Amino acid sequence: MTSIPEYLSEISDEEKFHILLVISSKPIGAVTKKYLEMPSLLHVHVCPTGREAIDIVNKESFDLILSDYDLDDTDAINLHLNLQQSGINIPFQLFNITDRDREILTTFAQNPTDESSIKNDINIIFNELSQKIAQSIELFRTRNRLELYTRHLEELVEERTRQLQEAQRYAVIGEVATMIGHDMRNPLQVITNMQYILDSALNKMSPEEHSILMKYGIRDIFNRIGGEILYLNKIISDLQDYSRVITPEREITNLEPLFEDLILKLSPPDSITVIKEIESGIRIRVDRLLFMKVMENIITNAIQAMQKGGVLTVKAGLKSDNISIFISDTGIGIPEGVKARIFDPLYTTKPKGTGLGLAVCKRLIEAQGGTISLKETSSKGTAFEVNLPV
Secondary structure, rough: OOOOOOOHHHOOOOEEEEEEEEOOOOOHHHHHHHHHHHHOEEEEEEEOOOHHHHHHHOOOOEEEEEEEOEEOOOHHHHHHHHHHHHHOOOOEOOOOOOHHHHHHHHHHHHOOOOHHHHHHHHHHHHHHHHHHHHHHHHHHHHHHHHHHHHHHHHHHHHHHHHHHHHHHHHHHHHHHHHHHHHHHHHHHHHHHHHHHHHHHHHHHHHHHHOOOOOHHHHHHHHHHHHHHHHHHHHHHHHHHHHHOOOOOOOOEEHHHHHHHHHHOOOOOOOEEEEEEEEEOEEEEEOOOHHHHHHHHHHHHHHOOOOOOOOEEEEEEEEEEOOEEEEEEOOOOOOOOOHHHHOOOOOOOOOOOOOOOHHHHHHHHHHHOOEEEEEEEEEEEEEEEEEEEOO
């Protein structure tokens, strides 16, 4: 054979094609190993039987199996079938040479000679075999890459289709939300005005008239009307927040007093202990109104989850290039089957709710370049994390 080019001699053992040669003739096996390895592109391991080949392949990794047809314990076809049944999926090639070439190899293996005609035949035999081996391996790898690419393309198409369907669904929800929010706002304003007029009239009544109305629980009815008005107003606000284009008006805000004001506004019951762990002096650049709306929603959910009392924890601090806000409770937790859908619009497990609260929170936070995620939930409580850019 010709001398080995310098760049081939530098190929590491890991970069070579690893071949398992299964052949019962030791002399031909030795010659084949020697001449296939000469260009430094192949590393050949030789074994004499099909059974031994299966044991070796189960322990080591090979790029191709090259098998003589007739083996001491089986033949190449049965060996290939046994390998496939064992789940071994690598290229399999027959050591397929003519009777004349086999005679040449047998003679040469028994008495190596430098006779130019025989050497030339030997080189031709193994050059052709090396090319076939390399082609088989490359074809197999190309086919595998194509299958992986096809599978990946199918996944991309499926994901893109899902995204388009979801975007279409959200667009419809947005249109309906806009329509409902607009149509509800006017009658709600009328009810609010009427409630204010009735409340004012109640305050102007004489003590006798006032006591009669109190006797029949009119004040409680008015308070109940006021509570329901606030609830309807929240629904409308959520609908409008979900459907409208959000353009945050950001300002630098000190986080600690912001949470102080929010906790004071929400006034958790005495049965709930509030723990605040906020890094001193930490400042955040957000739309204060939108940010407060998100925090109020999450904390309100946490309070509602602790009907029998518990611990509400609010933590905030720097985390890499973000400001991390961690809100947790010791309430009843979120059911396992619900976790994947908690940020979906119109999905709720509450008997009274629109399912827009967390969907709106997600939209408001993402509009400011941040993320919101459910970090953990169990029967021992739930934790949400909000991350916003520093």
